Amino acid sequence: MMVGLVSTVGHGSSDLWYLTRAAGLVSLVLLSATLVLGLVASVGWTTERWPRFLSQSVHRNLSLYCLAFIGLHVVSTVADGYVPISVLDAVIPFRSQYRPMYVGFGALAFDMLLAVAITSGLRRRIGTSAWRAVHWVAYVCWPIAVVHGLGSGSDSRLPGALLVFVACVGSVAAAVMWRLAAGRAPSASWRLLGGLAVAFVVFGISVFAVAGPLRAGWSHRSGTSPKLLAELAGSATTTYSRHASSSTPTRAASASGLPSVPFSTTVTGSVSTSGPNANGDTTVLLSMRLADTTKRLTVRITGPYSDGGVSMRSSAVGFGPMSGQVTALQGSVVAATVSGASVSVNLTLQLSIDPASGSVSGQASGSPA
Secondary structure (H helix, E strand, C coil): CCCCECCCECCCCHHHHHHHHHHHHHHHHHHHHHHHHHHHHHHCCCCCCCCHHHHHHHHHHHHHHHHHHHHHHHHHHHHHCCCCCCHHHHHCCCCCCCCHHHHHHHHHHHHHHHHHHHHHHCHHHHCHHHHHHHHCHHHHHHHHHHHHHHHHCCCCCCHHHHHHHHHHHHHHHHHHHHHHHHCCCCCHHHHHHHHHHHHHHHHHHHHHHHHCCCCCCHHHHCCCCHHHHHHHHHHHHHHHHHHHHCCCCCCCCCCCCCCCCCEEEEEEEEEEEECCCCCCEEEEEEEEEECCCCCEEEEEEEEEEECCEECCCEEEEEECCEEEEEEEEECCEEEEEEEECCEEEEEEEEEEEECCCCEEEEEEEEEEC
8 A cells, every 4th residue: 555645634724625525525415315306306306395386496496505605615715715716717607726627627617607698587577487497507517516525525525525525416317217217208219318417417427436436536637736735835834934934933841852943854764554444444554764863763654545645634643752643634744733741843744755665754953832
């Protein structure tokens, strides 16, 4: 197994990053629910507790909520600023530098939904036939939005996100098949053609997910240029270094022979992996020694294997008698905070990991926490 670390934190604002991912997933859920209810209404299914007008009313309201969450998704993505996605990238497809095809699919889906919403508001003026023709765009928009979420997101392999995608695809596919079986269709050939189309879409999404985002190394295969990937990793390193150097300088000795802070020195050591465990998590253990000291520095990172490395779910850091956790991770750049007795230290590690030899080397810096 290739040993590596992948990003967990390192965006312009971790709160904005969580917000944009959550808003994107909620938007997909709402879009899927809108399609399902639209299909229910078109079949004419009713009960005493669920009259037909209720399906239509909830369908319209969900579509408005969906647009609102898409707007939140777009705004938070642009405001996060970690990757260069602008407002124009959100409305003009395939011009983004970051994962251009899959961010472009998101822009295309957004434009389609706007067209559906605008024509729905103008339904009386443009006529039912024109409105219905544009309304069919929603069926095309949905698989594009699914591919956008899988391809542009950074957490598609996480169990929670994967469950959302599976539930959305399964529910929409089941609703369409029910519509074909129970609804009115011009002929049996149309039903067969519709069933084949559903099977093709589900199969295509499944193959894309397994061969693309669910495989390791997707960040390097998703269309982002190597230059931009290097710039993103460099920006994380700069952020961590700036954070470390901004602390108030002090030469107070840390505990039990550890170097006084602030400090900057080289580290060497070894790296090993274990797992996956019963939860599917792999553990990466970095065991290092700082130059000019006998004290060891260990970093243990546990999480699912993703994008060529381990995506951090939990961590533990030991620095001599001090202990703590990883606070930020971007590629092989690690930020951590450790404490012991009355001393707390912020650590920034810029590491080079060699999976073939199982060795690790790099630079370590410390500042007062």
